[in-house]
């Protein structure tokens with residue numbers, strides 16, 4: 312016992328600076344949530360850069376992957392030419408597709424969730440269409456729609472529509488399953504319409520919000536597919552075009568730009584829905 | 599949580615104590631017997647109630663007491679009109695019950711405030727459905743909130759209320775409608791013993807003020823004796839009224855009445871009645 316004591320003290324002395332560094336790091340990065348999030352991004356791009364510099368090759372191959380630095384170059388080039396027209400085209404396609412999908416998806420979902428007959432009339436063919444990937448719609452979109460623009464909006468619509476629809480239906484069904492809340496309305500003398508608007512609709516809102524957030528992401532998810540139809544403009548178009556011409560850094564830039572705009576708009580949708588549900592207080596583990 | 603007399607007198611009294619005559623005639627309930635259910639239950643039927651008869655007088659506080667699973671909730675749901683009996687019928691003030699209605703208020707065992715409405719918005723629901731103008735709703739709901747000591751919490755969401763507060767809000771949500779009869783399905787069963795006793799005293803206070811007829815379902819003997827004018831003891835398999843007894847304890851009753859020899863003696867009597875049924879329900 313006696314002999315281990317000095318040894319462990321030496322060990323502790325050697326560890327002290329490391330521990331101190333660790334403490335500093337903790338205070339810097341884990342004390343508040345935005346610092347934690349910054350750290351997560353720095354690590355992401357840092358590891359990516361290291362994999363590119365070292366030419367990592369073990370099952371997956373980073374030797375030809377553009378490094379973050381090269382992507383920065385492509386991004387600077389993109390933003391010094393005329394980025395507005397590309398971003399504007401893409402954002403408007405996605406937002407229009409998403410808007411139509413949300414309105415249609417929520418309304419249809421509420422009807423299908425509430426009325427048995429509408430479910431029986433609509434669900435068979437909706438379920439048939441649902442698994443069809445957006446890319447498979449391209450030929451038909453060209454045939455059906457009068458302009459390439461409307462065809463592209465349709466493709467982003469397809470991406471957003473089904474998550475919104477299915478989430479809304481399930482949300483209504485869940486609240487109908489919660490028979491006590493329906494009975495609360497009934498024994499206060501509420502008619503069907505009142506139960507729908509004061510109980511079913513607000514009760515379904517968290518589920519609908521989830522559907523809208525996923526739908527927003529999916530609309531961006533389908534952007535590259537949609538802009539295969541584009542002649543000149545769009546972030547997805549640049550990504551696709553750069554692939555066709557084997558120019559890799561802009562592809563990754565396009566991917567990241569879509570990721571960024573998608574994340575921001577999903578965040579905005581989430582925030583907006585949260586504002587509609589002030590009664591929801593969410594406390595997570597370790598928050 | 600003491601409720602002052604002066605706040606109580608401000609609540610508009612229900613003018614007549616003649617409302618709320620409940621007449622249960624030969625009510626039987628067999629689950630799994632309807633065409634839709636037959637499939638799900640694979641032909642296995644379950645007789646939960648067997649020709650239940652009883653009458654409740656207007657203004658009375660009647661307790662339905664029985665071990666869990668004896669069909670108390672089913673019976674109360676039938677009176678509320680949530681479910682239809684297989685045979686027999688229920689009349690409330692000479693009107694046959696066919697569907698739920700505002701003349702029969704209900705307090706559920708589960709917390710049932712709408713999570714997206716504040717206390718005030720939850721309580722005003724019935725008045726809003728009736729189409730009362732906003733100013734009037736504010737007045738009436740305000741008085742009821744005072745009556746149960748929730749005025750401070752009028753703008754709180756249910757997630758910010760304790761269990762006892764939620765049930766107090768549920769009680770006045772049913773009462774603002776001035777129902778003929780208030781149906782309560784083990785409303786205090788989920789509360790801790792302390793809160794439960796306070797709620798029982800508070801309910802008696804409210805009942806003293808409003809004189810609403812109450813059908814109170816419980817499995818707790820002391821609760822039934824403390825609250826009830828009459829106790830209907832239910833038997834199991836199938837559920838039926840096994841005995842009926844009046845509680846001769848004077849009113850108004852206080853919580854410490856539970857310590858008196860009279861109280862203990864009546865509880866003992868009910869306990870003997872119910873013990874056999876409890877044993878029977880545990881065997882199955």
Ligand SMILES: Nc1ncnc2c1ncn2[C@@H]1O[C@H](COP(=O)(O)OP(=O)(O)O)[C@@H](O)[C@H]1O
Pocket residue numbers: 629630644646664665666667668669670671672673
């Ligand atoms: N919707 C239902 N379908 C089938 N069986 C039911 C249904 N509701 C209640 N039961 C059965 O009826 C019996 C009595 O239930 P309940 O009325 O809830 O009893 P209590 O409220 O006295 O505990 C139970 O055995 C239960 O399984």
Ligand SMILES: [Mg+2]
Pocket residue numbers: 670671672783784
């Ligand atoms: Mg029950």
